[in-house]
Amino acid sequence: MSEATDLAERAGDRDPRIGLRAVAALRRLLEQLEAVQVRSARNQGWSWQEIAAELGVSRQAVHKKYGRH
Amino acid sequence: MFERFTKDARAVVEGAWGYAEQGGAGTVDAEHLLLALLDREGSRGSFALAVLGLAERREVVRDALREARRRAGITRAEADALAGLGIDVAQIVARVEEVHGVGAMSGDRGDRRWWGGRRPNFGRAAKDVLERALRVALARRDRHIGDEHLLLAFTVLPGVAGEVLADHGVTFEAVTRVCPPVRPARG
Numbered sequence: 044m045s046e047a048t049d050l051a052e053r054a055g056d057r058d059p060r061i062g063l064r065a066v067a068a069l070r071r072l073l074e075q076l077e078a079v080q081v082r083s084a085r086n087q088g089w090s091w092q093e094i095a096a097e098l099g100v101s102r103q104a105v106h107k108k109y110g111r112h
Numbered sequence: 113m114f115e116r117f118t119k120d121a122r123a124v125v126e127g128a129w130g131y132a133e134q135g136g137a138g139t140v141d142a143e144h145l146l147l148a149l150l151d152r153e154g155s156r157g158s159f160a161l162a163v164l165g166l167a168e169r170r171e172v173v174r175d176a177l178r179e180a181r182r183r184a185g186i187t188r189a190e191a192d193a194l195a196g197l198g199i200d201v202a203q204i205v206a207r208v209e210e211v212h213g214v215g216a217m218s219g220d221r222g223d224r225r226w227w228g229g230r231r232p233n234f235g236r237a238a239k240d241v242l243e244r245a246l247r248v249a250l251a252r253r254d255r256h257i258g259d260e261h262l263l264l265a266f267t268v269l270p271g272v273a274g275e276v277l278a279d280h281g282v283t284f285e286a287v288t289r290v291c292p293p294v295r296p297a298r299g
Binding site: 061 | 138184185187189190191197199204208217218
């Protein structure tokens with residue numbers, strides 16, 4: 044609890060720990076958001092190629108990450 | 113490293129797989145390990161939790177873990193760090209859930225077909241717990257790796273499991289106090 048409050052208070056300063064922690068959390072948030080959107084696109088019949096183009100990655104990359112094995 | 117795991121520690125690992133599969137999760141996460149640990153009875157870990165008053169608050173802890181999972185596994189400390197950048201995690205989760213349903217950000221798919229029905233792998237955070245449990249056991253000179261070491265590992269690793277435990281007074285020091293190292297007789 045106190046750690047959270049402390050973090051909030053220092054969010055504006057230059058403690059790299061806060062910034063790095065925010066980046067790491069953001070990355071995880073992003074991963075979940077991507078999974079939600081890819082799944083939604085697949086459910087709507089999008090091809091891996093179309094999804095990859097929107098994400099700006101290769102078809103192989105997106106298929107490897109989310110494709111069925 | 114698994115050969116040194118006690119029956120109870122192995123049961124936690126198996127139980128975590130069960131929770132991950134049951135929830136349709138793509139990977140076994142640290143939270144699944146803690147859920148499985150909360151189910152144990154008659155083990156050193158469950159003894160420590162009981163002494164620290166968690167036995168009767170297990171449901172509260174489970175709810176807190178589920179809630180955190182809904183927030184993409186973001187801890188309060190992380191949410192605060194993100195708020196410092198102007199990113200409102202609660203709002204993002206609420207918006208996504210409006211469109212994609214409750215629990216959309218949890219990483220739980222529900223339908224197994226999405227993951228091809230394969231058994232979920234251990235995610236990095238869950239592997240970190242197992243590795244840290246090993247190191248904690250070594251540091252205590254315990255010859256076995258039990259569920260009490262898994263519990264100790266949660267308390268020192270960043271993440272939702274440790275944060276929820278700390279909220280209920282389950283810290284490294286507290287667990288060590290009620291569950292001191294086993295010191296085998298010399299010679």
